[in-house]
Amino acid sequence: MLRVWDLSKMKPSAYKRFMSVVIPVDSGCWIWTGYTDKDGYGSFKEESVPEPAHRVMYRHIFGDIPEVMIVRHSCHNPPCVNPEHLEVGTHEDNMRDMVEAGRQSHQTSPPGENNGNANLTEDQVTLIRHLYDNKMMNQYELSAVYKVSQGCISHIVRRLSWKHVKEE
Secondary structure, eight states, rough: OOOOOTTTTSSSHHHHHTTTTTTEESSSEEOSOOOOOTSOOOOOEESSSOOOOOOHHHHHOOOOOOTTTTEEEEEETTTOOGOOOOOOOOOOHHHHHHHTOOOOOOSOOOOGGSTTTTTTTTHHHHHHHHHHTSSSSSSHHHHHHHHHOHHHHHHHHHHHOTTTOOOO
16 A cells, blocks of 8 residues: 655656556565666656656655765665655665675675676786787777777776786
8 A cells, every 4th residue: 555645846747657657565665667777776857857766755755865865775675666665874874784684796796807797817907908008009909809898998997997906
């Protein structure tokens, strides 16, 4: 059963669109069935700017969200927009919740070539950086040789990925 919340700040047409993609489930969550991002969070355009659906719900029910705060899910369910499951907190609060709920698997993945998703070895990364830094090859040439995207090469040469690989 959907509890009645005062969403009078939301335009009736926006409210109708918002609630048309919300389905309550037995867990108490209100599942967002509209567009979601890669992490499963709903997205809603109230005016012309998309915003996470759970933040839209929180703001309309409880008021503005302080700049340094985020809206957290007590249910640990990204598509949930049930106001009873939403609370503000810091990024650190959210990370602590994630660890306590056992949802930090991406942080415990092994780095570099020990990661099952790796397409390169540490030796290749070292050589890529050497070739690029010494202007022997550009990013597009490196991406063709190593069969990875130019974006992947860019992250490697700017030291945004494979940070654990140290230059000798």
